[in-house]
Amino acid sequence: MKIIFYLLSLAPIITVFLLLVIARRPAKQVMPFAYFVTATIAILIWQVPLTVLAASTIEGLVMAADILYIVFGAILLLNVLKASGAISAIRQGLLTISPDRRIQAIIIVWLFGSFLEGASGFGTPAAICSPLLVALGFPALAAVMVALIANSTAVVFGAVGTPVLLGINAGLKGSPLVNNYLVERGITYEAYFKEVIIKIGVLNSIVGTLIPLFMVACLTRYFGRRRSWKEGFAVSKFALFAGLAFTIPCTLTAVFLGAEFPSLMGGLVGLGIVVIAAQKGLFIPQQVWDFPPQEAWEDGWMGSLQIAIGSTQKKMSLLQAWMPYILVGLFLVLSRLPSLPFQELLKTVKVNLPNIFATDITVSSQPLYLPGTIFILVVILTYFLHRLTFPALKQSVTEAIKTLSGTTLVLATAVPMARVFINSGFNESGLLGMPLTLADGASNLAGQVWPLFAPAIGAIGSFIAGSATVSNMMFSLFQLGVAQDINVSGTVVLALQAMGGAAGNMICVANVVAASATVGLSGCEGLLIRRFLLPLSYYVIGSGILGLVAIYGFKVV
Structure with a gap:
């Protein structure tokens, strides 16, 4: 049974995999049907009350609105930079670093x-890049x-x-399973959790270093004239250098400072190192790689976002052109540092729907804390910094709304x-x-080789939930329980859960859907997911x- x-x-x-990836149906058809299948199984088999179904749906709609708000802000900022001429200046600046598309990516x-x-x-x-x-x-x-392949390791x-x-x-935290385990080992929760953070930092960096390649x-x-893997591997020295430029500072930050800033420090330090190296031509192959001429691009390569990259309204310095993105990064950091007052201030505005329909499901949104608000703030500042005209700003808003039009239904059913x-x-x-139930079935089949399958559970969690955080919430206790049952390192298995959750993000x-919306693409979701299957x-x-090597080879506990 x-x-x-x-x-x-x-x-x-x-259902999602067969229709989206195999049958190649567009997400706007697949996701409403997948919602119907999931709801039917929940009601008939799991006997989920209709009130819980309705509350979950409302929770999903609020979360979908948050995503749309973020995407709208990212598109609007791009449109404003296009109108002001900043994009052309940024393009010229990157061309001076390297005209090679692989290096730029x-x-x-x-x-x-x-x-x-x-x-x-x-x-x-992905919404910005x-x-x-x-x-x-x-x-x-x-x-x-x-953008989505790269947005994995840092996640x-x-x-x-x-x-x-x-x-x-x-x-x-607080689970009797965890508390008993800590008593047996004679360590505090804080010390144990620090072990988990270190294992995540080290193991994830080993795997993640190859992602740029x-x-x-x-x-x-998929996009070259020769459709060649070899042309990608030709830049292997630079790709591995860039991989290490991120993963080494990321790991060191995790080991010595904790979990708050490894991705941020890895990206910031790596960016500085790699840009300087690229300017000096280090590890860059002599042969420059580019896409075929635009007239030779296949149907489906282009979205509705069209940018005239060859024209600018006025000359602009590189610093002035990059300033909006610098401000985005600065404001995001300032708004998320717990030592500063901005985080709490932005979180004071809340949309709260507690215990919807008398269930245990509570919906909460903090619109000012979402990145979309920072995008819009930077748009307002850019309007003055780049001396944009009001008609140009209005046109940017109109185009951003139009770009999102095909995405709303998909997110309103997928989430x-x-x-x-x-x-x-x-x-x-x-x-x-x-x-x-799904995870329990997988663990019963795997037995002692469970560490090999633990990352897949994390990836499935992210695929369904749309969040590595939620995947970790759902499965961390389960993963630790399986590790104890088969008597292997719980910290390693938890690290594998986190790594799988990060990989599933792609x-x-x-x-x-959200990333595709920023460039005006629709109906390509299955094609993209097929291409993500290899990485x-x-x-x-x-x-x-x-x-497996860490647990059974090096006897890591």
Whole structure:
């Protein structure tokens, strides 16, 4: 009987995968149907009350509105910079560093994007970097692909450590299972949690260092004249150098300072090192790689975001052109440092819906704290800094709204579907919720080799929930329980959960839809997810093998 429940808990994921990835149906058709399938299973099999279903749907709609707000702000900022001429100046500046598209992608999405992830999270890196790459002359499809592949390694610590400090911590702290384990080992929770942070920092960096190489290999394979993996591997020295430039300071920060700033410091330090190296031509191949001429681009490569990259309204210095993005990074950092008053101030404005329909489900949104507010603030400042005309600003707003028009339905069904799946634990059947039922089935099959499969559970959690933080909340206690059952290192298994959650970020439907919306793409979600399967498989399988080696080879406890 248990196998039936395992398979039914897998049904929502299989539905999305089959229709989106295999059948290649657009997300605007797939996600409403997936919501219907998930809701039906929740009601008929898990006996989830209709009040819980309705509350979960409302929770999902509020979360979808938050995502749309962030994406709107990112598109609006890009449109304003396009209108002011800043984008052309930024493009010329990057061309002076290197005209090679592989180098540009590494600098923008791997390093600048990782800094943004460390400062903000919430899908900000892909929302900013995808349209910026389009402005530099990348096909829209290529821009979204590399932005989401790169937005994986830094997600493990995310915005000021949220996936670890909120995700894993909330999943573990106060549990009798954890408390008994700590008593047996004779250590405090704080000391144990520090071990988890260090294991995450070290293991994730080993796997994550190769992500820039995977990213540029996918870029040349799918968007080059020769469709060649080899052209991507030709820049392997620079890609590995850029990988280490991020992962080494990221690891050192995790080991010595904690979980708050590894991604931010890795991105910031790495960006400085790699830009200087690129300017000096270090590790850069002699042969410059570029896309085919635009007239040779395939149907579906371009989105509705069109930018005339060859024209500017006025001459602009590089510092003035980059200033809005510098301000975004600065404001994000200042607004998220707990030692400063801005975080609490921005969080005072709340939209709270407690215990919806008398359930245990509570919806909360803090609109001023969302990155979308910072984007809009920077847009207002840019209006004056770049001396933009009011008609140009109005046109930028109109274009941003138009770009989002095809995305609303997808997010309005994808996020509620995820919340129904997650909240299925509030039921009258006595069953575990669908996520834990799924994980329990996998652990029963895996036995002693569970560390090999632990990252996959984290990735599935992110795929469904749209968040590495939520994935860690859902599965951390379960992962520790399995580790104790098979008598292996709980800290390593928890690290594998976090790494899988970070990797799953690249295939999360909500992230793919949101990033695609910033460049005006729709209907390409399945194609993108198919192209993410190779780097995702590397990350998940590589993490699992590394976990097995650490546990059974090096006897890590």
